[in-house]
Structure formats: structure tokens, C-alpha cells
Amino acid sequence: MTLCTSTLAQWTVNERRYLHQYPELSGEEYQTAAYIRKWLQQWQIELIPCESPSVVGLLRGTDGSKTIALRADIDALPVNEEGDKAYLSKNPGVAHVCGHDGHTAILLAAAKWLAENRGEVRPNVLFLFQSSEEMLPSGAEALVRQGVVDDVDAVFGLHLWQPLVKGKIGISNGSMMASSDDLRIVITGYGGHGSMPHETVDPIFVASQVITAVQGIVSRRINPMEPAVISICRMESGTTYNIIPNTAILYGTIRVQSEKTRQLLVAELKQTIEAICSAWGAKGEVIVDWGTPPVVNDKEMSQYVAGVVADHWGEDVLCYVEPVMGGEDFSYYLERKPGSFIFIGMGGDKSAYPHHHPRFDIDEDVIPTGVELFIQLVKQF
Structure with missing residues (x-):
């Protein structure tokens, strides 16, 4: 009825x-x-x-x-x-x-x-x-x-x-x-003239390494049977064409289907990003605004x-x-x-x-x- x-x-x-x-x-x-x-x-x-x-x-x-x-x-x-x-x-x-x-x-x-x-x-x-x-x-x-x-x-x-x-x-x-968490990555380097990158710590270059590396976390550190997504959706850095800036900020989203994977993914992000930034003389800070489970x-x-x-x-x-x-x-x-x-x-x-x-x-x-x-x-x- x-x-x-x-x-x-x-x-x-x-x-x-x-x-x-x-x-x-x-x-x-x-x-x-x-x-x-x-x-x-x-x-x-x-x-x-x-x-x-x-x-x-x-x-x-x-x-x-x-x-x-x-x-x-x-x-x-x-x-x-x-x-x-x-x-x-x-x-x-x-x-x-x-x-x-x-x-x-x-x-x-x-x-x-x-x-x-x-x-x-x-x-x-x-x-x-x-x-x-x-x-x-x-x-x-x-x-x-x-x-x-x-x-x-x-x-x-x-x-x-x-x-x-x-x-x-x-x-x-x-x-x-999935869960839905906001990701912010702050990369701090040392700016200078675009013609003399060897005298700087270029945060944009470091950011490019970070963007590539975070996809490796999903493909190589997370169980392939566990759905997981990291998407970098926005980047802020620089003011003009010939100045290497001091900082670069990446914004993205993290999506997973289990709380265990959620915690593992964030831990791997912090470890990987801090290591990459350190290798190039920069400082990397990972900030996660925890959203919905x-x-x-x-x-x-x-x-x-x-x-x-x-x-x-x-x-x-x-x-x-x-x-x-x-x-x-x-x-x-x-x-x-x-x-x-x-x-x-x-x-x-x-x-x-x-x-x-x-x-x-x-x-x-x-x-x-x-x-x-x-x-x-x-x-x-």
C-alpha cells in the first residue's frame, strides 16, 4: 500500500x-x-x-x-x-x-x-x-x-x-x-633573485617534489585494497616572474574509507613532507583540519x-x-x-x-x- x-x-x-x-x-x-x-x-x-x-x-x-x-x-x-x-x-x-x-x-x-x-x-x-x-x-x-x-x-x-x-x-x-579532511602544507624556504637560484632555497621547486611524492604515499604506503585519495587543489606562492619567494602553501583534501587508514595517511604525509623539505634545506609543516569521519x-x-x-x-x-x-x-x-x-x-x-x-x-x-x-x-x- x-x-x-x-x-x-x-x-x-x-x-x-x-x-x-x-x-x-x-x-x-x-x-x-x-x-x-x-x-x-x-x-x-x-x-x-x-x-x-x-x-x-x-x-x-x-x-x-x-x-x-x-x-x-x-x-x-x-x-x-x-x-x-x-x-x-x-x-x-x-x-x-x-x-x-x-x-x-x-x-x-x-x-x-x-x-x-x-x-x-x-x-x-x-x-x-x-x-x-x-x-x-x-x-x-x-x-x-x-x-x-x-x-x-x-x-x-x-x-x-x-x-x-x-x-x-x-x-x-x-x-x-569517505572521511573528508582539509590539508595545508606550508613550505618555508629562502627567497632571492630568479637568476640566482643557487643562492636561495626555492619553495616552489620543493613544492613540486612534494606534490609528486604525496601521490606515492597512496600508491606505495597504503594497502591497495583500501580506498584513499590525496588531491592538491590549490597552490599559493610568489608575487612576480623573477623573484623566488620565501614560502609556498599547498591546499588539498584527504579522503579515506576507514579511520585506521585515515590516521596512517596523515602520519605518512608528515614524515614524507618533512623529509623532502629538509633534504632541500627548507622547512615543511603539515596542518590537517580534521573534518567528517x-x-x-x-x-x-x-x-x-x-x-x-x-x-x-x-x-x-x-x-x-x-x-x-x-x-x-x-x-x-x-x-x-x-x-x-x-x-x-x-x-x-x-x-x-x-x-x-x-x-x-x-x-x-x-x-x-x-x-x-x-x-x-x-x-x-
Whole structure:
């Protein structure tokens, strides 16, 4: 039986389009939060104290011996949206180009149905409308630190996922997404005239050695069965064409699928970079801004999701996805409680651009699937 009716589906699409027009950056989602609170209060869902601008609601079940948490991220990205759709962002330089507007609307719709049919809801349901998924400090980490999920028995989240073909629901029994850490390498040399490099310690030359060497760490120091990525994405050095500068700064990202590999990779980075810099008379400093841990699904909870999907949509809709190297702060919930993160496939003509692209848009055809999945996960828990 389909619980997300055409009327509820259209309501969800309308809400998503409204949210899409008024995006807010991480940590600044105050209008979005006020909008969410208005609906929760209208549906007589209890508001749970938490740090603003996140919003947490609690619906008490008829049994209440178990509590299930459902999460949506509410923040947008610093992107100028492109395209000609009627619901383009009205906030210049800010846009929902990852799908969080869809996630928020889906969770609102699930809350609406569950509140209006609370006599059919046995467990308590905690609705996590979470700030700051895209930027640090993490909104998920903050809610965990505040103890919001301490009494939760399981936690579930979903992502409308463009790389997965439309019509599929993707899960993993373990590693699902990578950690995401920011890397900064400061190389200090001794500048001088470009025509007399022998009188200098050229930090740009040393940086070129470092850039090559860090890829060797992945290929020669990390188990090839363990996914790992180091990408140097930005370099700052120098002021003009004939002056060797004093410093060069490299910026990059580190992505891995396990905490053990994460720690090993950083240790190898520090040892390798300090040694290379020292060999050329420079000083190398490695600074890691620790970000989100890997997303590792609980096997039992993922199998629960698989059973719900297979029973409701059929085995052919379910697929087991390979881990991806993108990061997600849903990992903080999974470090504390059993749960599962779920991909709702929407790849195709209606969602042709990748996440974070200025022309990205979600395929609204899959919105009812997300709403139905959240409701069924609660009803069958």
C-alpha cells in the first residue's frame, strides 16, 4: 500500500520549490529553521531544545519503547545558480545545488503523514532538521555532542543521488562514504633573485617534489585494497616572474574509507613532507583540519532497510552501492548509534548535472519514493 498519495507528493514538491528559492548557507539557516518549526508546531510535534539553527522535533509513538531518528540537512552552497526554472534561488550567490531542499521537504512530508496518522505509529520518531552539513563546524557533530540522539535506537538518512540511476535505492552494509579532511602544507624556504637560484632555497621547486611524492604515499604506503585519495587543489606562492619567494602553501583534501587508514595517511604525509623539505634545506609543516569521519553503515540496520525496500518496491529496486569518496557528516550519528545512510537514485535526463554544479536540479519524480521510504522505515521498525 502506497502511503505517499499524489496529494502528499504534490505538497512535498511545492514545499521543495519554496525552500529552493530561499537557500541559506551553513550556520545561517534561521529563516529555514523558522519555517520548519512553524510546520512542526502546526502538526503538534514537540520541539526538542538544541543549538540553533538546527531544529529537532519529537513525535511520541503509541508504544514508545523504541525511538527512531530521521535526518535531513537544510543548508545550501555558495553558488550562483544558473538556469531558467521558475523556482530559481532568490538569494544571490547561494543555491540548493546538492539536494538538501529535497531532503528537507521529504522529511517534512514524512513528519506531516506520521503526525496526521499518529495512531498507526508505534515508536517515537525524532526528526532531525540539521544545519551545516556542507561546512565545518558540522551540524551533526553538534547535535550528537548536545546529546540529542542519546536515547535513539536507530538513525536513518537519505540522499537524493544523481550518480545512481533513477528508480534504484542504494545501500551499503558497511563503508558508504569517505572521511573528508582539509590539508595545508606550508613550505618555508629562502627567497632571492630568479637568476640566482643557487643562492636561495626555492619553495616552489620543493613544492613540486612534494606534490609528486604525496601521490606515492597512496600508491606505495597504503594497502591497495583500501580506498584513499590525496588531491592538491590549490597552490599559493610568489608575487612576480623573477623573484623566488620565501614560502609556498599547498591546499588539498584527504579522503579515506576507514579511520585506521585515515590516521596512517596523515602520519605518512608528515614524515614524507618533512623529509623532502629538509633534504632541500627548507622547512615543511603539515596542518590537517580534521573534518567528517567515514560513513560506515550498521549491517543489521542496512539489512532492515533492504527488507523494507524489497517488500515495498521489489528486489529489482534495491542495489548495493560501492563506497564513494565524497564526505557526509551523517557519519557522526553512525559513530554513536546504529543506522544506515541511503541513496535515492535520480540519474537521468531530469537530473543531468552533477551535485554542486550551478545547473544542478533534482528529479522531483523520485520525491515520493523518499517520503514513502521514511514512513515505511518508521511503521515497520
